[in-house]
Amino acid sequence: MTKTVLVTGGNRGIGLAIAKGLIANDRRVIIGARDLASGMEAAETIGAEAVELDVSDRQSIQRCAEYIGPVDILVNNAGVLYDRRVLQNPGDFDVSMATMVHGPFYLIQQFEDHMRKNNFGRIVNMSSEWGSFSEGLLGPNAYGIAKAALNAMTKALSAQLPNNVKINSACPGWVRTGMGGFTAPRSPEEGADTPIWLATLPDDGPTGGFFRDREPLGW
Template identity: 60%
Template structure:
């Protein structure tokens, strides 16, 4: 039976590379994108599907999951990056948390009942070493705050979810994308590798961890 994988922000960058990798592994891949046309174009190029999904809008999350049916693999990849200081822009602070913390929370709530019922699920949260206290919470604006919250959510939910529904966070490194910039030292495919590993973990794979290059990282 073909498994369904939903990749948010899968129309470009690391998300597109993850979607491409899962397509090659014969998953039914669905690209979730705020722009319906961008998602449709990306999906067509991969032989995948697309759904309009604004992770900052819980109503579109509910509608997207109702449209898709059961999801076996969820990759919370969508992200935003603002460079103004935290205290100068409450709007950007709210947007950062809405996209990179609240959105993943609502998506996880939407997909996990089916995962628990069928006894299988894989959730991958695209985080960053900028969200790690061990690395000093770097990055501009609220980016590191949101990613630190996503890391905390990952660990907390690993204690609530059954062992066969695995949830992990990962850092892709510095990747050449619109967000990462041209000076980055990794390709989107290199950034996607750990996400693909976590999305396809065997039954004895880890849960509640934080990884880079398939190796554990300190929170």
């Protein structure tokens, strides 16, 4: 049976590269995008579907889930990056946490029951070495805080989900995107390799880990 994939923020950059790679693995791929027109345009270029989804809005998450139905593979890719000092700009903190922590949590909550009942699930949380304590937690302001929290959620939820519902965090590295900048050394396709691998893990694959270049990365 064909697996259904939802890639949030999948209309450009790494998200679009992940979506394209998963279609090549014979998956039904749905791109979640705040701007539905942009999502539909991107989806058409790779043979995917699109749904309007603002991951920072719980009602939008609920509407999305009702519209697309069960999901077997969830890639929490949508993100925001602010470079302003977070204590002087608390709104940056609120949006970052809503987008990169609360949104992934509520999406997981929406789809995990189907994954349990179907004895299969793959959840990939797109993180960053900037949210890693072992790497010095060097992420700018709210971004690093949110990614560290996302990593903590990945680890904590892995203990609550059955082993056949695998949840992992992925660091794509520094990638040439609108967020990463166009001087970055990696292409979107290179950044997408590890999350695609995690989204297609075999039954004996890892869960509750943090990976870069398919190798474990310290929390």
